[in-house]
Amino acid sequence: MMKIHLMTGIALAIGLGATVHAVRAGTAPATHGDDSAVEKFDVYREISPLSITPGGWIREYLVRQQKGLSSHPDAQGYPLNTNMWDGVIPSQSKSWWPYEQTGYYLDGMARLGYLLSDEKLLSRYQRNIDWVVSHPTDKGLIGTSLYCNPSHWPNAVFFKSVIPHVMATGDQKTIDAWHRHYTATSAKDIGLGERNVLNVEGLLRTYGWTNDKALLQKAEDAYVIHDKDPGSFQLPYSLVKSDHKVVIHGVTFAEALKLPVLFYMYTGKKEYLDAAEKGMRTVIRDHMSDSGVPSSTEYLSTRDPLQAHETCVSSDFAWTLGYYLMATGNAVYADMLEKDCFNAGPGAVNKDFTGLQYFSADNQVIATGCSNHAKNRRGGNWMQYRPDHEPACCPGNAHRLMPIYATRMWMRDRKGGIVAALYGPSEVTFEHGGIKVTIEERTSYPFDEKVAFVFKVDGAVKIPFSFRIPGWCGKPSVSVNGKPYKGDLKPGAYVTLDRTFKSGDKVEVRLPMPVRLNRYQNALSVERGPVLYSYAVPEKVEVDVKATKNKDFPALAITPTGDWNYALDVNENNFAKRVSVIPARDGAYPFDGGSGAPALKVPVRKVKGWALDQGKMTPPIPIAYELEKEQEWLTLVPYGATRLRMTHFPECVERVEIPVGGWEISPAYDYDKSRLIDDQKFAPETGDAVEWKPASPNGSGIVDLSKALDEKKGLAYARTTIESDRSGKAWLAVNAKDSCIVWLNGKIVHRMEPPNDVEFQAPDMVPVTLNKGRNEVQVKVAKSFPVVPVGQYPAGWGVRLRCVRDK
Numbered sequence: 001m002m003k004i005h006l007m008t009g010i011a012l013a014i015g016l017g018a019t020v021h022a023v024r025a026g027t028a029p030a031t032h033g034d035d036s037a038v039e040k041f042d043v044y045r046e047i048s049p050l051s052i053t054p055g056g057w058i059r060e061y062l063v064r065q066q067k068g069l070s071s072h073p074d075a076q077g078y079p080l081n082t083n084m085w086d087g088v089i090p091s092q093s094k095s096w097w098p099y100e101q102t103g104y105y106l107d108g109m110a111r112l113g114y115l116l117s118d119e120k121l122l123s124r125y126q127r128n129i130d131w132v133v134s135h136p137t138d139k140g141l142i143g144t145s146l147y148c149n150p151s152h153w154p155n156a157v158f159f160k161s162v163i164p165h166v167m168a169t170g171d172q173k174t175i176d177a178w179h180r181h182y183t184a185t186s187a188k189d190i191g192l193g194e195r196n197v198l199n200v201e202g203l204l205r206t207y208g209w210t211n212d213k214a215l216l217q218k219a220e221d222a223y224v225i226h227d228k229d230p231g232s233f234q235l236p237y238s239l240v241k242s243d244h245k246v247v248i249h250g251v252t253f254a255e256a257l258k259l260p261v262l263f264y265m266y267t268g269k270k271e272y273l274d275a276a277e278k279g280m281r282t283v284i285r286d287h288m289s290d291s292g293v294p295s296s297t298e299y300l301s302t303r304d305p306l307q308a309h310e311t312c313v314s315s316d317f318a319w320t321l322g323y324y325l326m327a328t329g330n331a332v333y334a335d336m337l338e339k340d341c342f343n344a345g346p347g348a349v350n351k352d353f354t355g356l357q358y359f360s361a362d363n364q365v366i367a368t369g370c371s372n373h374a375k376n377r378r379g380g381n382w383m384q385y386r387p388d389h390e391p392a393c394c395p396g397n398a399h400r401l402m403p404i405y406a407t408r409m410w411m412r413d414r415k416g417g418i419v420a421a422l423y424g425p426s427e428v429t430f431e432h433g434g435i436k437v438t439i440e441e442r443t444s445y446p447f448d449e450k451v452a453f454v455f456k457v458d459g460a461v462k463i464p465f466s467f468r469i470p471g472w473c474g475k476p477s478v479s480v481n482g483k484p485y486k487g488d489l490k491p492g493a494y495v496t497l498d499r500t501f502k503s504g505d506k507v508e509v510r511l512p513m514p515v516r517l518n519r520y521q522n523a524l525s526v527e528r529g530p531v532l533y534s535y536a537v538p539e540k541v542e543v544d545v546k547a548t549k550n551k552d553f554p555a556l557a558i559t560p561t562g563d564w565n566y567a568l569d570v571n572e573n574n575f576a577k578r579v580s581v582i583p584a585r586d587g588a589y590p591f592d593g594g595s596g597a598p599a600l601k602v603p604v605r606k607v608k609g610w611a612l613d614q615g616k617m618t619p620p621i622p623i624a625y626e627l628e629k630e631q632e633w634l635t636l637v638p639y640g641a642t643r644l645r646m647t648h649f650p651e652c653v654e655r656v657e658i659p660v661g662g663w664e665i666s667p668a669y670d671y672d673k674s675r676l677i678d679d680q681k682f683a684p685e686t687g688d689a690v691e692w693k694p695a696s697p698n699g700s701g702i703v704d705l706s707k708a709l710d711e712k713k714g715l716a717y718a719r720t721t722i723e724s725d726r727s728g729k730a731w732l733a734v735n736a737k738d739s740c741i742v743w744l745n746g747k748i749v750h751r752m753e754p755p756n757d758v759e760f761q762a763p764d765m766v767p768v769t770l771n772k773g774r775n776e777v778q779v780k781v782a783k784s785f786p787v788v789p790v791g792q793y794p795a796g797w798g799v800r801l802r803c804v805r806d807k
Contacts, residue, residue: 038207041268043328043414046408052410053429054116054406055427056444057425058426064351064353068352070353075550075552076395076553078392079102085103085132085158086131087144088148100154105396105399106128107157107164108404110164129161129174132144136180136181140184142177142178159178162202178202179209179212190219195233197259200222201258201262204266207219234252235279243282245755247299250309251312253300254296254317254319260279265326273327277328286303287302290305290343290532290647291340291639292338296310297374305362305520305523305621306363308360309344309360311348312393314345314348314360318404329494331470335471339532341404342530342531342638343530344360346641350385354554356395359374362532362647363618363646363648364644365646366560366616366644368558369544373618375757379617384547386547386556388549405424406424410428417464418439425443427440428441433461435461437456437457439453439456444590445511449529450509452509453467454505469493470491472513473513477489479508480497480506515527522731523651526602533599533636533638536593541557542559564644566649568650569631581598581599581600590641597638602633603632608625608628620762622650626654626807655807658723660721660803663694664693664720665695666691666717667690668709668711669716673714676753700759703718703799705798714783714797718799719779720801721775722777729806730769731803732777737783737797738782739756740779740780742779743777744776744777755784758798758800777801
């Protein structure tokens, strides 16, 4: 499997210098919108959205979004069909959630408005920000949610839209209003309560605009308070710093992971950056999907290819990755951000932006009102493409993804240099030393290997210009005005040309995109450059009449009309020869699935008997199966061009299951729940007498300890045997709720860190060597009692074990 190394980014010098200003006609640049009022410790910084003009396929994506749901939020139902933050939203419950959901939409709408110069969208946003700013409480607090429910969390969401607004307009009235608001808000108000701590972002940005150091101190105080009393829905700082597997609410994780990196940007304290990068490594290790976003079926859900991701998380994770990139200048975060925005995000929406999924998965071969294959709301409509979902967080958040990407494509460094931070067709216009500069980025990236930067300058300008060599690119080349660049082109780093540019100068970057094979246990996927490839399962599309409220924005029932049950007939030794690239043939929109993007041709064989789960849901990757003899060839297309798709394929190796014998279980033992179970040993390990009793697996093959033993004690042992007719390699497929240690013939062969789910989670595939005859298996299983409760898997305690080997 391809490995991402987070700590190998380039170390860039930090210095003070000229400022990049927005110069789009008719709009003044923000005075402090770029945080120039305070000393900061970031490497790169955002620029005004008015400086960036998207082009090519990115513009087409944004225009389709504009013509689709972004200009018709009423089609998405309550609360997106209301006045939003332009007054108090009519609500029977008077809860905070309508303001969270509309806050997401307003951020996407504002960015989209600036990028496309859409006066209707900007006028609507202006009405919302005007109402908020002009209606403070007696204490100076602002935010319409505070009129209904004393939650500060929606303000943290809405504040994201304030950032591009201030950077584009320099609206001092808005800056002053948020300054008064956060001055009047206590550290305790922010540190306690569900997700209130995410207002740290607003505190720090407002500190950057005002240089009020009291806000910086209040942010740090709130973070300390939060860490001591995080509640059940949070990501405390101590958990970010730990090595433990984190399983919390996915949106909260994606939002809260940015806090330590923000603290580093504003304080320079390296301990914050170290914690932030450790937290990112942990989520990559435990939950990152190949499509570029952590799995999250409400809660983080492992790297199991069947697990879905919430559409909210795609946008929130992209936003957080942008801060990581700015703080460090590490190109790996740009690589990760591109992967999210080119794969997971587009794959969760209709290509005309008339509908979206709440949950979207790398493997989804059916998408209807009853096809959700996740444990959470299993069999429901969360995987259906439709304009509305309940709750409406994902319908609001879907508007943010590509506008976030586009507004962060171009940044500046601390010396005033300009940085092509993320690739894509676009144009940036700014001033440097009083000289107007425009750079046109000519490319179809990531659907083309070539990126050309053409300069237009009023005279000549000496300026550092930085661009990226992605970590996946092994043989890049660069030319300046047709002459080869001889400097270092290290993969996973930014390259800086510090020279005098004049009109007509051209920097050409070629980024060869090798095909790469990823492996997760017994599942294979294929990618090229930053694009993940999928088989687009043939679709039958029908309108779900009962769920459709607006004929222009229908709820769809999409079912497969062709085979999808394929195994990929390649491996690590031969895939480079057996996978061929079909070049793009024209400039058509790449996510329409036609000839506008490169495709891949791969060999496959059908898996016998692999069918829909209960006739209506996508099934997991099988671990034991037979294959059809005939080899076929499939064409894979970019993930973002699909709705029904197969992305992770079983490997093309027939396997058979070896029966597992009868089970016995020990008594339950009371263990120290604050520690891992490795060094907590009881009678089955110490050799003392054990009173074993028989146990029978349930219909799902699970030895259910919660029904047989005292669950409050929470630790027990289970044992069984495997009879093999020959010695040789095999695999143990292990599931446990929550942690376990597995012994085979007296030797430890596997450890599983908590928390986990025993049924709705792919097993850990453990390679072992079986003896001929009797093989003894013992499993130590502990129910987890985490500091932050796992709401998705609150109950249960047990183990499931299967054994397979090659046929």
